[in-house]
Amino acid sequence: MATATTLLSEQLREETRQAHENAEHSVFMERLLDGSLDASAFVAFQEQAYLFYSALEDAVDACTGDSRLGAVADRLLDRRAVLQEDLRALGGTVGAAPLPETAAYVAELQRIGRERDVPALVAHHYTRYLGDLAGGQVIGRLMTRHYGVEESATAFYRFPHIDKPKRYRDAYRGALDAMEFDDGERHRLLAAARAAFAYNSGVFEGLRRVLQHRWPTGLH
Numbered sequence: 001m002a003t004a005t006t007l008l009s010e011q012l013r014e015e016t017r018q019a020h021e022n023a024e025h026s027v028f029m030e031r032l033l034d035g036s037l038d039a040s041a042f043v044a045f046q047e048q049a050y051l052f053y054s055a056l057e058d059a060v061d062a063c064t065g066d067s068r069l070g071a072v073a074d075r076l077l078d079r080r081a082v083l084q085e086d087l088r089a090l091g092g093t094v095g096a097a098p099l100p101e102t103a104a105y106v107a108e109l110q111r112i113g114r115e116r117d118v119p120a121l122v123a124h125h126y127t128r129y130l131g132d133l134a135g136g137q138v139i140g141r142l143m144t145r146h147y148g149v150e151e152s153a154t155a156f157y158r159f160p161h162i163d164k165p166k167r168y169r170d171a172y173r174g175a176l177d178a179m180e181f182d183d184g185e186r187h188r189l190l191a192a193a194r195a196a197f198a199y200n201s202g203v204f205e206g207l208r209r210v211l212q213h214r215w216p217t218g219l220h
Helices: 008-015 017-024 027-033 039-062 080-090 100-114 118-147 165-178 183-211
Strands: none
Touching (some): 027 118, 027 183, 039 080, 039 100, 118 165, 118 183
């Protein structure tokens, strides 16, 4: 159980553990990463990702005046522009129609930006970018290995300006721990982090649903 002295980064890790596992073990992601699908499934995923990363980065733009966000909102992390390039290389659509689950995710990120809800924004920022730094390169390599996706079309998963991702992640967590949130804000932040993983799970389920007709056994 968390105490008043529990570091925010530790509390985030503990409070989102189950939601994180649920997202990681979604049927769509497991089948995508084990090579059961094809490159078009990866493209469909990236098309949806472009929409929610764009909304997230718009929310960061809206909240840049808050010093707490400024401690972690390194624009070297931004993924929108590189996702555009990847989608063009993949023959995908920049600005594809959102799945209902993606639309819900985007709407929440837009609300966060509109209301300058910095605790919630920090939570979504944490769940997206720390995950990208921790496991993104593996995903990119798997897409190349399983589906022949050119390395040049998986630039989204690489951060060439961040030489030491582990050190960067540790510094990010340290910045989280130094942030000043009152009890109510901290509660909102933790709830938003759990919700962020739930939104991700929803997108994965939406992709499973719309692609199931192509892989009726693998995506059942």
